[in-house]
Amino acid sequence: MKKFLDRDPAVTEAADEAARRCNIEPWREPIRGGTDGAMLSARGLLTPNIYTGGQQFHSVLEWASVQDMAASAATIVELAKVWAEPEWATRSGTRGRTAASRQ
Secondary structure: OHHHHOOOHHHHHHHHHHHHHOOOOOOOOOOOOOOHHHHHHHOOOOOOOOOOOEEOOOOOOOEEOHHHHHHHHHHHHHHHHHHHOHHHHOOOOOOOOOHHHHO
16 A cells, blocks of 8 residues: 555645644554555555554454544544645645546
């Protein structure tokens, strides 16, 4: 997924900015597997994974914090606001183009 996201850094930068606006310091950690974000990015819709509040995924001890899920939802709302701002709307090289035209 990184190879796709590296083509247009503004996509990940916007997610980082949204997290910061929610008083969350963003961090990046590689994950394994075919996430939805990886599948969408491979098809031309650059989609970084954003935390959900879940812990110990796919184990018998998997759980989610309501507070962390709320922070994740707030980050997504803020991300929509970031992309609506004129200075962000023009930063991405992929915005407004079809997946076929980006390949």
